Amino acid sequence: MDADAIIIGAGACGLMCAVQAGYVGKKVILLEKGDKPGAKILISGGGRCNYTNLYATDEQFISANKHFCKSAFTQWTVDDTISFFETYGIQGKEKTLGQLFPEGKNAKDIVEVFTSICTDFEQQIICGANVEEIEQTEGAFTVQYIRSGKSRFIKAPKLVIATGGLPIPKMGATDFALRFARKHGLNIVETAPALVPLTITGKDEKWYAQLSGNSLFCRLSNDRISFEENILFTHWGLSGPAILQISSYWRRGEQINIDLLPGNNISDLIDAERQYNGKSLLSAVFNRFYSKKFTDAMAKFLPVEKPVASLTKPELELIHQTIHLFKVKPAGDKGYDKAEVMRGGIDTNELSSKTLECKRIPGLFFGGECIDVTGWLGGYNFQWAWANGFVIAQQL
Template sequence: MDSFDVVIIGAGAAGLFCAGVAGQLGLSVLLIDHAPKLAEKVRIAGGGRCNFTNRELDPRAPHKHFLGENPHFCRSALSRYTAQDFIDLVRRHGIPFHEKHKGQLFGDRSSEDFIRMLLAECDAGGVVRWQPASVQAVRQAAERWELDTDRGTVQSARLVVATGGLSIPQIGASDFGLRLARQFGHRVIDPRPALVPLTFDGEAWQPYAQLAGLALPVRVETGDKKQRMAFDEDLLFTHRGLSGPAILQISSYWRPGTPLRLDLAPSENLGAELLQAKARSKRLVANELASHVPARLADAWVQQDASWQRPVNEASDKALVALATRLSQWELVPTGSEGWRKAEVMAGGVDTRELGSQSMESRRHPGLHFIGEVVDVTGWLGGYNFQWAWSSAWACAQAMAAARA
């Protein structure tokens, strides 16, 4: 029977990185993945350019950019292996990159650069890779892990679960990690799609469906006074609802049945502007409005009420204020989301209260580790999820090597 110090299931971002670090620290590592293609989520990430980390990540205040039932859990790993550490690695591999919006770092060329880098790190650590290979059963026998795979049974001192989240099942996502966690007595926080477009009832959405493709900067909010969350980002109208960074970000915090509040002209005092226009202009309300929001939005918006379909000087103050209020305090209740097919990540996952934050090791079964997205740590859009994959993988590899030394 093949025997290794460590078997890692899942050769995505976290699994590949953990394998390379552990191998270079002297552990014998087998990395298993069932997908025919390697690291598909890294490949498609960031529109094919991989938004690999974020300079604004503050490991001392992880709750700013991460959610989960225990938001402080990720502090240790994120502060021991930081965004700068990963940037240094990317530089050592000569991969050119640039900073975009809000600290987001992207490769200049293609995500393939990052996959090649992760593979080179695995090669440097002598990692053995089985892919595609599937794991049929996992059991613990005499303090070792035994896995039945389609290439035979394999044994290891440590087992690392890096099978990621449930989003985009067509490229290899599975609930294997969550099932395995439950098999070994771990609690799983209900998984739900996050960083996902939101949808609305077909008929009620009809007036806005014509706006599909329109993007504009907005402020979006959800939650009550106690737990309010807001983002200032771009919104995108789609045929079925809303998307764009503003919606993806808020979707991670939104709870079904609750409303979103949108300000479609966040940098304007729209009411005052329209009242001033009334005093000096005879243009249609829609045309005045188009000085403050995109013309397509202005046109669609005034269709909603006859009192807005006239020259601005003939509109009542009340109607103009109502128009401004409706645009700046638009409240709407999504009927759902585009689901796992379109979600960038999974919120929920293996409960962190049963894992060591320095080692990612199970408190129930020593020698069993969970890293990356399968854990109940979810980052904002913008490179935070990859940084969690790198940091949790690194912490796990260090702990495994220290335990063997």
């Protein structure tokens, strides 16, 4: 045997698994297709890396089995993540909605924590390794990979596949885990881009495009969930935190409801303006909350240049409905190129929730994004990856 385990994929899950394996005295070889470990970590949070979320629970995760992630989060908590990084000089600073960023440091420092610990434990990280074949014989896995044009073989009794999902192909994302799972008869929950911008086409396309660059705090909802965060208008549709969040719960053909003024009642604001100065235009009320560009664009739907005192009852009802129940029917999404994560993946019924070991193939473990567990925007998916890495390492 060349090691106690082979880990394929040096992302968040694979790196944590290698480190935690070192803590329990296990030797691993980490194979990474890219030219450096932690590629997706390095671009997260705009290069600052929101490495966990203070409010992470199983409630912020999407899966066909919503209970599956509970065991991993019991074994490795948010406090464990915070303590782990603090031990290596990373102090967390809370940003929006519980997101924790490394204070005075960035994503490179997060990756450096893992690579330096791997060096200390003599865990081998091999970059530029393209895995070609995996065979299991006599209680061991033999992995064939190509590096620098040469074919090489390594062997270990345990194998971890933590190759991530399909988003951001330019960062080296592949369907390796899904292909391997299908080849061995494992069930796959249908995959799709998640935490992804949504596109608008057709007759409304120009209306959205003219607002490109405008950001607005809104409440978005559908039949499943609601989020209150900013949306961002773009020349091809909608983006921003609220859109990315609800995209994970959106399906093609469905409508999204947008409250353009959460926490306020536009009817009450108009009534107050009428009492103060009935000659004021509706646009004057709007301009307190929206950019002039957005107010002007609303003229397509509403009488924004009409004095508030002159607004009829049907007009007042239309204003209320438009502001608090603005309806959007996206044409699609921006695909895996722009998605932050993948929804769906290897069916959790194929894995032990306590160990993440494949039920049909003893000694094989799947971890991270390739599993049908998808977190919200804001550090949740990192918490899942760290927890997976820890859980799997205890079994190696």
